[in-house]
Structure formats: structure tokens, C-alpha cells
Amino acid sequence: MKIGKQIQTYREQRGLSQNELADKLHISRQSISKWEGGVSLPTFANVVAISNLFNISIDDLVRGDMSLMNSLTANNKEPLSRVFKIIAGGFILGFAIYFVLLGIGIKESTFVDWSSLPAFILFIWLLFTINWRQLNRSxxxxxxxxxxxxxxxxxxxxxxxxxxxxxxxxxxxxxxxxxxxxxxx
Missing domain, CATH: 1.20.5 (Single alpha-helices involved in coiled-coils or other helix-helix interfaces)
Structure with missing residues (x-):
């Protein structure tokens, strides 16, 4: 069963209107309506809040809704894959640069002298692209x-x-x- 129908069923069993449920979750009534109508999916934080409110497990709430389960697992995997890309790409590029420099006879000290400023600039640039609030929460x-x-x-x-x-x-x-x-x- 889709999560929207699950939410509607549990809401109606407890005698709550969409407005009352929305007030308890601190969201708009339109969000509840969109979930129940299958137009959109709740966030993971809202799924947890709904399961707590209705005193049911998250598994009972989302079981059978493959689109929600896929969206939740896809969201959890994306930051890891970006970090993996940075680490793997850095190692691959680092070794490639090393072998190229070795092949053309550039010494380590020369490379270190020339790469320090660009590395510092890239590091500062990287710091400005990070979502610090999200990083702190994780x-x-x-x-x-x-x-x-x-x-x-x-x-x-x-x-x-x-x-x-x-x-x-x-x-x-x-x-x-x-x-x-x-x-x-």
C-alpha cells in the first residue's frame, strides 16, 4: 500500500482531519493532501514524526511503498557516493600526476613549490562550497x-x-x- 493511503487510513482511524494532522506535524494541510493523493512523498523526518504520532513502526508505515523506500535509500546513498568520488578521484588523479611528472623528469621539490598556491586556493574554494549546517548535523x-x-x-x-x-x-x-x-x- 502506498504511504499516502497508509497515512489517510491511520489518520481516519484516530478521527483526525487533515488540518488537525497538519497542526500536529507543524506542516501545511496541503502537504497532507498531497501525500494522501499520491502527488508527493513525505520527507524522512515527517515519516518518523508520523510513526511516532500514530505509535506505529516506520516499517509498518512505509512497507509496500517502493517509490518512498527508493527515494529514502537514494537520499541516504548520495552523500556517500560524492565523498567516494572525491576520495577515489583524488587518488587516481594524484597517481596520474605523479607518474606524468616522473616521466618528464620534474622533481618533487619543484612540483611542491609550484603546487602550493593552487592547492591552497582550491582548498579555500572547497570550503566555500560546503553546506556546513548539513555537515554539522551529519x-x-x-x-x-x-x-x-x-x-x-x-x-x-x-x-x-x-x-x-x-x-x-x-x-x-x-x-x-x-x-x-x-x-x-
């Missing part, structure tokens, strides 16, 4: 901890390099000052 506490560990491990070598460079520059400056001072005497 992160668990484990994800946050793993993200912190990952970022720290990426930053530690850069921190070492930066601090070492500052210390070496300071030591060189002091040595240069001392040598200049002694040669002046």
Missing part, C-alpha cells in the same frame, strides 16, 4: 574526534618545519650579529 562525536586527529597529524610536520625554520633563522641572525659585532671591534 557528524557524530567519533567523526569529530577522528577529524581532530587527522588534522593534527597533517599539521604536525608543517608545525615542525615552521618552528625549525624560525629557530634556524633566529640562530643565524644572532650568529650574523655576533660575527658582525666581533669584526667591527
Amino acid at each position: 557528524m557524530s562525536s567519533k567523526t569529530v574526534i577522528l577529524g581532530i586527529l587527522f588534522l593534527a597529524l597533517i599539521l604536525v610536520p608543517n608545525i615542525f618545519d615552521s618552528i625549525s625554520a624560525m629557530i634556524n633563522a633566529s640562530v643565524d641572525a644572532v650568529k650574523g650579529y655576533q660575527e658582525g659585532y666581533h669584526s667591527f671591534k
Whole structure:
């Protein structure tokens, strides 16, 4: 049975009008009418709210409505497939660039020097394209901890390099000052 008919059946069993159900779900009466008429499908959040309101399982509510089940599973798979595309595409392109550079004799240090600015610009651009509200809602506490560990491990070598460079520059400056001072005497 289609979910719209299920909603109508459960609504009528409880003696609720479309307006009353809409008020309880904090949505418009037109949404209820569209669901019951098979014009549109409720969101997953509304399916959960309806199952809680009618005290029935989500399985009982959506069973038999293949279009709703397909839309719910398709929505859940899409973000994963985009992340997979980014990771897989990045690795494939990275290895391809590596082998091309190796083949034409460009050294790693030269590539690093030339790629730093474009990589930084692309990273900033990427940050502006992310839907941060949706990302925040999808992160668990484990994800946050793993993200912190990952970022720290990426930053530690850069921190070492930066601090070492500052210390070496300071030591060189002091040595240069001392040598200049002694040669002046």
C-alpha cells in the first residue's frame, strides 16, 4: 500500500482531519493532501514524526511503498557516493600526476613549490562550497574526534618545519650579529 493511503487510513482511524494532522506535524494541510493523493512523498523526518504520532513502526508505515523506500535509500546513498568520488578521484588523479611528472623528469621539490598556491586556493574554494549546517548535523562525536586527529597529524610536520625554520633563522641572525659585532671591534 502506498504511504499516502497508509497515512489517510491511520489518520481516519484516530478521527483526525487533515488540518488537525497538519497542526500536529507543524506542516501545511496541503502537504497532507498531497501525500494522501499520491502527488508527493513525505520527507524522512515527517515519516518518523508520523510513526511516532500514530505509535506505529516506520516499517509498518512505509512497507509496500517502493517509490518512498527508493527515494529514502537514494537520499541516504548520495552523500556517500560524492565523498567516494572525491576520495577515489583524488587518488587516481594524484597517481596520474605523479607518474606524468616522473616521466618528464620534474622533481618533487619543484612540483611542491609550484603546487602550493593552487592547492591552497582550491582548498579555500572547497570550503566555500560546503553546506556546513548539513555537515554539522551529519557528524557524530567519533567523526569529530577522528577529524581532530587527522588534522593534527597533517599539521604536525608543517608545525615542525615552521618552528625549525624560525629557530634556524633566529640562530643565524644572532650568529650574523655576533660575527658582525666581533669584526667591527
